[in-house]
Amino acid sequence: MNPASSRIVASSGDAAPAAAPRRDAQPFGHERAQRDDAVMQADMAALAASMVPPPPPPWRRALSRVSRLWLLVVFVVAWQLISMYGSAVNPQLEVMMPPPTAVVSAAADLAARGVLLTHILDSLKRVLLAVGAATLLGVPLGLAMGWSRRFRSVVDPVLEFIRPIPPLAWIPLSILWFGIGDLQIVYIIFLAAFFPIVLNSLAGARDVDTYLVRAGLSLGASQRELFATVVLPAALPQIFTGVRIGLGIGWMALVAGELVAAPSGLGYMINNARTLFRSDYILLGMVLIGALGLALDAGMRELTRLTMPWYHGK
């Protein structure tokens, strides 16, 4: 006799003197005893798997991902149509807003002359160098400021004094310091990216859950271990946010820097096209910056996902 049925016998014995038994008045545990034990003991994982629909085949997923771009397609097609038929009404439109096909042929044109890739790589190199340097310097500074109130109170006034000065205001002075070239532009982008990275790292380290810090200390962590095992991982999501913002602002500063003084790059390309009245080149430069920014941000998000599996999905 299994324990479930013996419980029923015992409790129905108690219930016997009660008034006429109703059909639905079963003693506690009756329902469970009636159920098939085999179902209860079935492999739960297999059961769960059998309830979930199978994942769609790869081509299906690729298709669904592509189909999410419909708004972008509508946007490009509308742009093409407006440019093409609009210029029939107003000939100026051909220069004011060249169609996407003109941008594509401009790209082919510049690529054939071998300058397009140089512009792209020069700009990309400057942004990555500058944001890389801003990360290397800004993250430790921000973490230290977030961790130590005393350090923060000393550094904060200096930082908040420099921060409101727009990076563009540094251009004349930076040309005097570094001349016209990569270093000067990298410096401008660095200034733009540095502050969001510092401030986000600072907030990340400062807002670490007190209970996690206490848990670490009460489990025997030294200050250094606490920093490495609690403060840093807790601040990591915000550090990544800071770097992403830094990258975005970096692109803005890049174009501004290259517009004023540069021997190459997408900003230079745009400015050069302005003097030549080539609006198709201008648009090409803008489109490329947008695409590069999007790609870098997607890369950063992928990196976030890979380095913080525990954070994914939040």
Added chain:
Amino acid sequence: MSANESQVSVDNVSKVHVSMTGEPLLALLDVTFCVENNEFFSIVGPSGCGKTTLLNLLAGFERPTRGELRVGGELITEPGWQRAVVFQEYALFPWYTVAQNIRYGLRRKRLPENEQRRIVDHYVGLVGLRGFEQRYPRELSGGMRQRVSIARALAVNPTVLLMDEPFAALDIQTREYMQDELLKIWQREPKTVIFVTHSIDEAIKLSDRIAIMAPRPGRVEEIQRVDFARPRDPTHPGVVRLIADVKRWLRQQAFTAEHDEGRAHAAGEAA
């Protein structure tokens, strides 16, 4: 037995908190008690009675304004693994798996690798989390998270296990189940436990002795021994009577406090 021979001694401890407006507040006044080796000691009282402050002092997160706290004769000056804490909100490291969380204190102790693995394995089994070692805390239920937290604290083999309302965030069924589990673990591997709770039923179910605190100023009013054999039947007449007595006493305290406050308030208005 003198205070120094006890496992934990709290000697005339007072704590003043300074409020945001700069007003000093007496959180604890002249608290004195001892906890014996392997004793299960609970601290109960209404919110604001200073029981969490008392636990923070024992953990070393805060320093007393006056008085001394000792564990094994040694003065408590800072947090450390000898007094591992289980928090109400678990405080698990979200970036570590269950196994890594339990291993955290063992790594800090620089134990040999295979020793760490053996201990983690033992406590994973003890708290019934086998099969969940590689999960992250956010994938677990509240009850399971608190098991990880208990395993993590026990793994460092603390002199005293400090527990700050560990089951208050759990639903009632899980809470009762976790109480039973904690008792089983404690009976299998005896340990000095200081357990803060606002639930008298919980304290009487678990403890050897209970310190009953009262607020304004936070103080220990009474230390009650609970002599019934474990597991304690909540319907046992003795247990029922004890619970009723303590509750009645606490209600009276609350009434008197409110009454006094009302009178003080009225006197203030009159003046």
